[in-house]
Amino acid sequence: xxxMSSSLQQQxxxxxxxxxxxAIDRQSVSVSCDKMxxxxxxxxxxxxxxxxxxxxxxxxxxxxxxxxxx
Amino acid sequence: MSECAASASNANANEKMAxxxxxxxxxxxxxxxxxxxxxxxxxSTIAERLExxxxxxxxxxxxxxxxxxxxxCTDWSPDKRHIISSSQDGRLIIxxxxxxxxxxxxTMPTTWIMACAYAPSGNYVACGGLDNKVTVYPITSDEEMAxxxxxxxxxxxxxxxCIYPNSDQQILTGSGDSTCALWxxxxxxxxxxxxGHSGDVMAIDLAPNETxxxxxxxxxxxxxxxxxxxxxxxxxSFEGHQSDVNSVKFHPCGDAIATGSDDSxxxxxxxxxxxxxxxxxKESIIFGVNSVDFSVSGRLLFAGYNDYTVNLWDTLxxxxxxxxYGHENKVSCVQVSPDGTALSTGSWDYTIRVWA
Numbered sequence: 532x533x534x535m536s537s538s539l540q541q542q543x544x545x546x547x548x549x550x551x552x553x554a555i556d557r558q559s560v561s562v563s564c565d566k567m568x569x570x571x572x573x574x575x576x577x578x579x580x581x582x583x584x585x586x587x588x589x590x591x592x593x594x595x596x597x598x599x600x601x
Numbered sequence: 602m603s604e605c606a607a608s609a610s611n612a613n614a615n616e617k618m619a620x621x622x623x624x625x626x627x628x629x630x631x632x633x634x635x636x637x638x639x640x641x642x643x644x645s646t647i648a649e650r651l652e653x654x655x656x657x658x659x660x661x662x663x664x665x666x667x668x669x670x671x672x673x674c675t676d677w678s679p680d681k682r683h684i685i686s687s688s689q690d691g692r693l694i695i696x697x698x699x700x701x702x703x704x705x706x707x708t709m710p711t712t713w714i715m716a717c718a719y720a721p722s723g724n725y726v727a728c729g730g731l732d733n734k735v736t737v738y739p740i741t742s743d744e745e746m747a748x749x750x751x752x753x754x755x756x757x758x759x760x761x762x763c764i765y766p767n768s769d770q771q772i773l774t775g776s777g778d779s780t781c782a783l784w785x786x787x788x789x790x791x792x793x794x795x796x797g798h799s800g801d802v803m804a805i806d807l808a809p810n811e812t813x814x815x816x817x818x819x820x821x822x823x824x825x826x827x828x829x830x831x832x833x834x835x836x837x838s839f840e841g842h843q844s845d846v847n848s849v850k851f852h853p854c855g856d857a858i859a860t861g862s863d864d865s866x867x868x869x870x871x872x873x874x875x876x877x878x879x880x881x882x883k884e885s886i887i888f889g890v891n892s893v894d895f896s897v898s899g900r901l902l903f904a905g906y907n908d909y910t911v912n913l914w915d916t917l918x919x920x921x922x923x924x925x926y927g928h929e930n931k932v933s934c935v936q937v938s939p940d941g942t943a944l945s946t947g948s949w950d951y952t953i954r955v956w957a
Contacts, residue, residue: 535614542621548797548835549628555837555875559639563856563873564647567899568917570854574898579942580957581896583658591682591699592662592943592957 636876644869644878648917654900657913659944661927663955665696667703671930672947673715673730674762677938679723684945686953687714687728695726695740698945698955707738707746716762720769727753727772729760735774737786754784754791762805766830767813773830775802781818783830797835798822804848810855817858819846825860827872839870841877848892852916853899859916861890867904869916881914883921892934897941905932911946911956927954 575581584590670690677684683704684696691712695705715730720737729735733756738746758777766773766783771792775781781795781802800821808815814830825846827837844863851858852869857878861867866882867890881902888907895902901922902914911925911932930949937944943957 535611535618539614539618539621542618542625546621546625546628548838549625549632551834552837553628553632553635557635557639557875558873559641560644560871560874560876560878561642561647563871564642564644564878566873567852567854567857567871568647568651571898571900571917574853575900577941578896578898578900579940580659580937580944581654581657581898581900584942590942590957592955594662 632875636874639874640876644871644917645919648915651917653918653920654915654922657901657922659913659923659925659956661925661954662943662957663698663701665694665698665701665953665955666951667694667696667706668692668951668953670712670951671933671949672951672953673713673933674717674728675934675936675945675947675953676718676726677936677945678719679721679939681938681940681942683723684953684955685717685719685726685728686947687717687730688951689713693717693726693728693738696953698943705740705743705746707743707750709736713759716760716774718763718765718772720765721767722769725769727763727765729763729774731759733757733759733776735760735763735772735784737772751786751789753786753789754782756780756782758801761801761803764805764807764816766807766816773805773807773816775805775818777801779820779822781805781816781828793830793833795828795833797826797828798824800845803846806850806858808851808855809853817849817851819849819860821845823862825849825858825870827858837872837875839877841868841870841880842866844889847890850893850895853895853897859893859895859902861893861904863889865889865906867893867902867914869902869919879916879919881912881919881921886912891932892936894935894937894944896937903935903937903944905935905946905948907931909948909950911935911944925956928952 668688693707711732713731717728756776762775783793798820804819825839842862848861869879892905913922928948934947
């Protein structure tokens with residue numbers, strides 16, 4: 532009996548989760564992915580790994596020049 | 602209970618079970634139908650007219666050497682300059698990534714420190730692993746760090762990942778016991794536990810654009826779950842991977858997640874459309890993915906593989922942009938710095954590298 536009631540409980544949890552998931556609002560892929568595309572294009576200018584630095588001088592991780600002022 | 606009553610109640614329970622199974626099946630079918638209805642166009646079609654990413658100028662800049670075994674996890678400090686790393690050697694090292702100097706090193710009483718994370722203030726780090734515990738250290742002198750450590754929470758299996766969700770006061774952990782847990786740092790109290798995965802939880806990440814109440818988890822049950830931190834419930838679940846999900850990361854827009862898996866693919870799941878929208882894979886890539894992260898705009902997806910490489914993917918076009926070579930063993934962790942200027946990669950070759 533205990534095995535049965537615990538697996539019943541388990542299954543109830545599964546069904547409750549599926550009910551919640553079925554109830555959420557969805558958007559079409561075209562609408563949603565368009566928003567993602569827009570977000571990316573709005574932030575591309577601040578994406579240094581994508582667009583690079585305007586000058587290597589502002590790259591904090593660049594190798595220091597081999598000549599250093601003493 | 603008489604035999605007769607027992608068999609009646611058995612029959613009753615069987616009936617309930619049958620009806621629950623039926624409902625689950627119907628709900629799954631309905632979910633699939635709804636998702637299919639909204640699948641009007643593919644992401645790569647939407648991205649078709651975008652220009653290709655022509656040239657990415659990312660070079661190896663720094664090599665951080667000091668661990669005596671596999672690097673398992675790294676985390677950038679909020680100051681965008683320091684990196685914490687944890688290793689199989691049982692040590693935690695805080696690096697100055699600009700100079701490659703080691704600023705602090707702490708030896709833990711355990712090996713395999715699988716996770717480490719900076720607190721939002723930058724004044725504390727949380728870590729843990731095979732000891733099943735999440736431990737917090739203040740960042741001060743080495744002696745004081747060891748003396749003032751505090752165990753915040755304990756799982757019943759290894760702790761695979763940890764993050765600070767809102768403030769220095771709370772820590773969210775994922776574990777091999779297949780649960781996630783939210784802990785109060787001060788009291789060590791378990792604030793919420795998250796049950797649902799049927800395999801080891803390997804990775805967690807926090808939603809970027811909300812008030813810190815949504816997180817994602819990836820598991821060896823091949824699933825990624827979106828959780829509501831307050832209720833402890835799964836809000837959405839994503840399947841598609843054919844093996845362990847080792848890494849999960851929110852897209853900076855907050856409405857999609859990327860996953861990396863032992864099945865040698867990365868995937869992009871859109872939360873509003875409630876479905877997978879991209880697979881990042883190639884026939885020539887046959888090794889598992891251990892870690893993924895996005896560039897700050899979300900256009901680039903970085904992925905660390907078991908074949909020692911880091912692949913850069915165009916998130917929108919699902920095409921590989923380039924490869925980063927350098928590590929001499931599996932790449933265990935990749936992370937973009939908070940300001941997006943650099944990428945850190947940790948490896949089983951005992952080193953951490955910084956690319957920019």
